[in-house]
Amino acid sequence: MTGYTQTRIATWAFSTALALSLAGVLVLARFGSSPVDAHPWLFWFAAFWTFAQMLLIVVALSTFRHALRQGQAERQLQRVARLHRSILDSAGPVMIACDLGGHISLFNPAAERMLGYRASEVLGKLTARDLYPEGEMARVGEQLVASMTGTRIPPDVPWNTAEPLLPFIQYVASFPASRVRGFEMRYRRRDGSTFPTMVYLSAVRSGAGSIEGLVSVAVDITATRRAEHALRESEERYRDLFENSAEMIATLSPRGRYLYVNPAWQTLFGMDSAQFESLIGFESAFPPEAQAEAAALFHKALHGVRVERHPLRLQNSAGETVEVEASLSCRREEAGPVSVRCTFREVTQQNRRERRLRIQLIVSQIIAETTSMDEGLTRVLEALCGTFSCDIAVLWRVDEAQHVVRPRVSWHVRGRSSEDFLRETRAQVFTRGEELPGMVWSLGKPCWIADVRQDPAFIRRTSARLNGFISGWAVPVRVGNQVIAIVECFSRQPTREDPELLATVETVCGSLGQFMARAGQEARVRELDRQKAIILNSVADGIIGVDSAGHIDFVNSAAARMIERTESELIGHSVHEMLHSVAFGHNCDVTCPTRQAIEIGESTAGQDVYYHSDGRSFPVEFSLMPMIEEGAPVGSVLSFRDISQRYALDHMKDEFISTVSHELRTPLTSIRGALGLLSSGLLGAVNEKAANLLRIALANSERLVRLINDILDLERMQSGRAPLAFRRIALEDVARQAIEAMQPVADSGNIHLVSDFESVIVEADADRLLQVMTNLLSNAVKFSPAHSVVRVAIASAPGGALLSVIDQGRGIPSDKLESIFDRFQQVDASDSRQKGGTGLGLAICRSIVQQHGGRIWAEQNRGRGSIFRLFLPERASISASGAEEAVAGHP
Amino acid sequence: MQRRVLIIDDEEDIRAVAAMSLETVAGWEVMMAGSGAAGIARAQEQLPDAILLDVMMPVMDGPTTFRELRANSKTAHIPVILLTAKVQAADQKRFSDLGVAAVMFKPFDPLALAGDIAEVLGWNDK
DSSP, X not given: OOHXXXXXXXXXXXXXXXXXXXXXXXXXXXXXXXXXXXXXHHHHHHHHHHHHHHHHHHHHHHHHHHHHHHHHHHHHHHHHHHHHHHHHHHOSSEEEEEETTOBEEEXXXXXXXXXXXXXXXXXXTOBGGGGSOTTXXXXXXXXXXXXXXXXXXXXXOOTTOOGGGHHHHHHHHHSOGGGOOOEEEEEEOTTSOEEEEEEEEEEEEOTTSOEEEEEEEEEEOHHHHHHHHHHHHHHHHHHHHHHHOSSEEEEEOTTSOEEEEOHHHHHHHTOOHHHHHTOOSGGGXXXXXXXXXXXXXXXXXHTTOOEEEEEEEEEOTTSOEEEEEEXXXXXXXXXXEEEEEEEXXXXXXXXXXXXXXXXXXXXXXXXXXXXXXXXXXXXXXXXXXXXXTOXXXXXXXXXXXXXXXXXXXXXXXXXXXXXXXXXXXXXXXXETTSHHHHHXXXXXXXXXXXXXXXXXXXXXXXXXXXXXXXXXXXXXXXXXXXXXXXXXXXXXXXXOOOHHHHHHHHHHHHHHHHHHHHHHHHHHHHHHHHHHHHHHHHOSSEEEEEETTSBEEEEOHHHHHHHTOOHHHHTTSBHHHHHHTGGGTOOOOTTOHHHHHHHHTSOEEEEEEEEOTTSOEEEEEEEEEEEEETTEEEEEEEEEEEOHHHHHHHHHHHHHXXXXXXXXXXXXXHHHHHHHHHHHTTTOOOOHHHHHHHHHHHHHHHHHHHXXXXXXXXXXHHTTOSOOOOEEEEHHHHHHHHHHHHHHHHHHTTOEEEEEEOOOEEEEOHHHHHHHHHHHHHHHHHTSOTTOEEEEEEEEETTEEEEEEEOOSSOOOGGGTXXXXXXXXXXXXXXXXXHOOOSOHHHHHHHHHHHTTOEEEEEEOSSSSEEEEEEEESSOOOOHHHHHHHHHTOO | OOXXXXXXXXXXXXXXXXXXXXXXXXXXXXXXXXXXXHHHHHHHHXXXXXXXXXXXXXXXXXXXXXXXXXXXXXXXXXXXXXXXSOOOHHHHHHHHHHTOSEEEESSOOTTTHHHHHHHHHTOOOO
């Protein structure tokens, strides 16, 4: 009975008692004092009623007290229950209790939260199995069973335990409550997702001590798990970093014992971590030559100095030279240094690359800057020695012609004497394959000598030993495939063969080879330039180089001398201005030959007048050659010579000829005069023989006169001293004149002169043309037999006119058709005497015709005779070639 | 009418041949002088109808002699014909610019000399 019920009973009893009392009082009152005797039953009723009343009151009182006590106890209980409840409610962990059948009897708010059920949905409705993922209970059960091997299965496992719960009951039963361990188990939420928890299981026991159910307190360890995982991960990462780092990492105690060495460190020194742990001292891992330095670094770091990227060079376990940057620092706490961390970064490759780049850059700079090859080579040798720690370097030059190598330049470091070695080196000349340079030359590959003092093939070993050189190498300097030089370097340190070094030097020597080749070429170019300058300046003709703008860009000394200006005054100025001295007021118009020549831009020649700087002029003969590069004109070369000498010469020649002809004419005058008079018979008759002789004498004296005339004529024409006077004339007029003059001679020879003229106008010198036609006609008549016809024809031809003189005489053999126009050439030597010709007639004709820009030639007349043709251009032109020929004197 | 001609030439033979030519062919009277100076003197003295004057003479050449003759009032009117072996065009021009009556060339045709002179001077009586 609950306290409440009891209280109600008590209250009911009390109120009943009260009511009865009231009733009694009323009865009494009603019946008054006539009491009992009248009514005996009343007495007993009153006595029963009083008894009942007192019983009820006692019951009420005791029930009330009970109720009070129970109420107290209940309130106490309720307080405890509320406490427990609030504990359960506020607890973080999931608390679930179930009975032996697995039915859930307790489901705290945390469980509600974590699992997503409301308690009302779970209590009495779900079993434990529903809260776990499929197979989880079985799995964990097996685990627990396994962990319990060795303990006896306690007997007090209740018979009505649900099967899934069996292992769990066994588990909690086997341990005293205070010793239950937690285990991991996954829970399943309402939505099917699962999460890991740490479960602490305990038994609900009855008063008798038998197990009635299980309580599990479960803590969600997702976050914990994650944190652990992260930590492990992070630890793993760090570990991974160190273990796999290419950097060599070691941690040491302040006393210098190795605490941790990563695999890279181990590889460097060729020892495993066990061996390191046994070492005493940081430096003892290092090779002997590096120990002092290592110890010093450790000492520094220990005392708080941060060693950053200190370069260190040591031999690794494989004996290779390795370059590292060492960084050391110390981890300190209040008590003092705790550990020293040391990292090495290998920079061998990087250093090599840097060295290679640096030496290439240095050599390129040297090559670009120096002008003297020897100076440049010496500096390169110096750079090589500096970069590769050598003490002396020698460059040998290959002499292909003599099949030897010779030392060319050397460089050595100051300090110790290298005199002996250098002296011996300079005295050497090696053939292909001989000694170090010879070998490199012959193989075309670098060579390394570890110890030159011991190498029998090294001829200079004595002096090398004397000056302390130990190791050396040599590298070929190539241009294309050919070795043109060898660079050898020697060091006073023992060194190991370093293929990478040799490769670097070979690359550098490539640049060196190009430099040497270029210097050689430049020297040749300079030599050629010098020769060219010598030639140009020793030539008597003036040579001027003109650029495409008509400005002077080159002047040889003869040109400067002739113009009487210095080279600097001329260069850059307009050539036309310089030569024609516009400053002096000489106005050149478009007919100026030099100007024309330059503007036309073709090969031309001609004569002109140039001016000295003081305004005096001098006649020149010039020729202009355009310069074409890749099809485009880039300028021209003007060469000229002062022909005032020639003019003077010509003048002298003219004078001479004039004088000579005059001198010849003078006696001839007397001879001809005397013979003429005698021959005429006016001074008396002579006998026949005498008359004949006189006739011969006269004829020949006349011939002599003609000869003198012709020679003079031809000479003057060919030296240009007899300029033609061109006019537009009708050829037929001249031809008619010639025919008229020849008529008497023709008549006397019974030769018929026929004319066949078209009307053609040409630009010509009439007198000269007459001379030509007369000459041709005279020849034609001379060589025609009696009663034959000599025809003179004039026809127009493309560009001019064609005149033909056709005879029916002996004709001219085909091999003489050209040569008859030469001086003193006649078809038959006997002709001269017979026909009274001078042999110059046709030469004179040719000269005249050429000066007209025309052509004269002879042909054979079909059948018999000859045709002399002459073509005259409509406009007389002294073409360049025509003038040239006229000037050069070639008929 | 007898023409009187003075020949001035330093060559004796040419003088002789020219004289003979003029005398034989034309029948003229011929005087001779062997130098420019002698010629001038002779011309002043004899006042010939024409003078045949050589160009190339030492001391006083033809052109100079001609100028002298022209300068002298006595002889200024006498026509002068230059006789020269110099046949170059430049020379010819120079000579004709002097103002001589004609320029004739050596060697001359002795049979034609008189006729040529007469033609040039406009003597048509022979």
